[in-house]
Amino acid sequence: MAARDTSALAELFDRYGALAYGVALRVLRDPGRAQDAVQDAFLRLWHGAAGFNPARGSLRGWVLAAVRNRAIDLVRGRPGREREELELSDAFAASAAGPEEQASASVERAAVRAALADLPAEQRRAVLLAYFGGYTQLEIAGLTGVPLSTVKGRMRLALDKLASYLKERGVVDV
């Protein structure tokens, strides 16, 4: 029975493992720590520690959130300076929505990248710092040298725009 159960877990890993590992790598920039994050997240999911509520989203979104949260836990243990250097690279701005990307990437990935690329730079930076760096709004204010109220406004505007963009393209059901 155990073997049959873990074959099911293997299927889940095969289905979402590459995306999960990609997110963990993007957050941590360290293969060893990214693997730790993915392993911890999948085992937590497996043992039911991070309950799934189908009313709140898809399995993919649930897996993605679990891995991202675990990776953020790990990255928060790093010195602030290191996190800052990692996250301010803003890699998506440079790579977003080019013609090659549109052709080769999945439609969803291209849509999300295009949505991010469409944001003003300061808004994009704020949401990427929050998502991939796990920074609070207060921390982002400190990093970017603007008032907290400005960060809050940028986040709100950015997420509203992202939501509208992705809703129009049917990518909101993560």
Next chain:
Amino acid sequence: MFEQDELSETAFAAIGLAVEPVMPPAALRARILSEAEPRSPVLTQQRRRLPWSLLAAAMVLISVAAFLLGQTLHREGPTGPIVFAMAGHGALQGAAAKVTDLKADRVAVVEFNGMPELPPGKVYELWLITAGGRADAAGVFVPDSTGHTVVVVDQSLEGYSVMAVTVEAGPSGVSSPTQQPAMTGNIA
């Protein structure tokens, strides 16, 4: 972290989809499976095709039990989960099942209760039946000693109008039902 309405929260979560998937090392997969095995939840479930169904069932049941239990028929939005009921009759009188159609995942979770013990060599077989009467096999299962089990149907229920259960020859079941269903429910 910050206040967001539901759509903004979903948009925030979607940022992760911008990441290029990276194939993890095979050793990571093996390590996760090795770690999971000793404490795997035990589910008495068999299907002809078992992708991630058992895991999904275990995960779903943990936190969706409240969602399922106590509700006879619950509907949400066009892509949200929809719950249907199946009732036994004849040999399966008193047995019941709740079907949660996770439309967004193209998966349905079927939780059976009160299923009678099977004769030796027999299995229960689940069927998806179209409005035109075509029955497609959706898996076989054997309940536990309490008559309970969970089956995950790893496909969309779209295009089907009835879910049904028959008793068939084990261990793999049959390709077409050999008897009238003793449990049915409308799923359309």
